[in-house]
Amino acid sequence: MQKSHKTVLKKEAVDLLNVEENKNFIDCTVGEGGHTEEILRRNGPKGKVLGFEWDKKMHERMKKEKIERLELVNESYVFLQEVVKEKGFSSVSGVMLDLGMSTWHIEKSGRGFSFQRDEPLDMRYDEKSLLTAKDIVNNWKKGDLIKIIKDYSGERYAGEIADQIIKSRPLETTGGLVEAIKRAVSKDYEKGRIHPATRTFQALRIVVNAELDNLKAVLPQAFNVLEPGGRIVVISFHNLEGEEVEKFFKSREGLKVVKSVTPSDEEVAENPSSRSAILKVAEKTDGQ
Numbered sequence: 001m002q003k004s005h006k007t008v009l010k011k012e013a014v015d016l017l018n019v020e021e022n023k024n025f026i027d028c029t030v031g032e033g034g035h036t037e038e039i040l041r042r043n044g045p046k047g048k049v050l051g052f053e054w055d056k057k058m059h060e061r062m063k064k065e066k067i068e069r070l071e072l073v074n075e076s077y078v079f080l081q082e083v084v085k086e087k088g089f090s091s092v093s094g095v096m097l098d099l100g101m102s103t104w105h106i107e108k109s110g111r112g113f114s115f116q117r118d119e120p121l122d123m124r125y126d127e128k129s130l131l132t133a134k135d136i137v138n139n140w141k142k143g144d145l146i147k148i149i150k151d152y153s154g155e156r157y158a159g160e161i162a163d164q165i166i167k168s169r170p171l172e173t174t175g176g177l178v179e180a181i182k183r184a185v186s187k188d189y190e191k192g193r194i195h196p197a198t199r200t201f202q203a204l205r206i207v208v209n210a211e212l213d214n215l216k217a218v219l220p221q222a223f224n225v226l227e228p229g230g231r232i233v234v235i236s237f238h239n240l241e242g243e244e245v246e247k248f249f250k251s252r253e254g255l256k257v258v259k260s261v262t263p264s265d266e267e268v269a270e271n272p273s274s275r276s277a278i279l280k281v282a283e284k285t286d287g288q
Contacts, residue, residue, distance in 0.1 A: 007034025028077035118175035153199035
């Protein structure tokens with residue numbers, strides 16, 4: 001499979017997982033397999049990886065690779081413990097979560113993840129899910145739109161954007177939504193700032209995929225399946241994710257915060273999408 005995605009903090013993440021020969025690991029966000037393949041390169045000859053890929057099309061793409069010692073499932077990581085039990089996957093030495101979007105989703109999926117392409121307003125990782133971005137922008141009330149845009153992105157023009165969304169209904173594509181957002185912020189938008197649609201698109205994607213709820217659900221499960229001494233490594237890309245991870249790591253008895261890491265200047269120069277990434281690591285200290 002030809003891969004366009006540049007894996008963020010690959011070496012740092014796998015180093016901090018403490019990957020050793022014949023140890024088992026879980027990758028909750030396989031994507032195009034960057035972290036998974038690096039783990040498998042280090043944990044042979046008998047170590048395995050249980051990999052979760054929620055998107056069916058991405059799962060099918062990775063399945064064709066027939067990667068040895070990878071048990072790949074088409075499932076959301078919110079079912080982590082259930083799948084671990086079903087697969088009999090034991091002695092877990094580390095759990096990895098990379099919460100960023102893959103390049104494939106942005107450039108190839110055709111589901112409207114990017115404000116730079118005119119595509120259907122979808123934004124679902126799981127195409128079986130009922131809620132789409134189109135449903136939200138065309139059917140939700142103004143107050144609800146303001147709340148999600150403000151709460152999930154910090155957008156200061158949430159009210160103006162909600163007004164323009166309602167005035168522009170029906171909205172069918174990302175292009176129409178982008179134009180509505182531009183009208184809402186045009187008088188104050190300055191070149192050189194982030195694109196005016198960035199925050200609204202983030203908020204919609206978070207809601208469509210229940211991203212924060214799913215993160216809250218998986219963290220305690222990751223702790224539960226770990227062996228003592230095992231580690232959880234999470235790469236987050238915005239403050240809401242980072243705050244949830246930090247809160248869990250600091251509040252969970254039996255879990256010790258190890259460190260946080262950000263991309264080097266060299267990585268950011270090579271892969272600008274890594275600039276907001278923060279890697280956080282915690283280690284299970286006992287068998288609770």
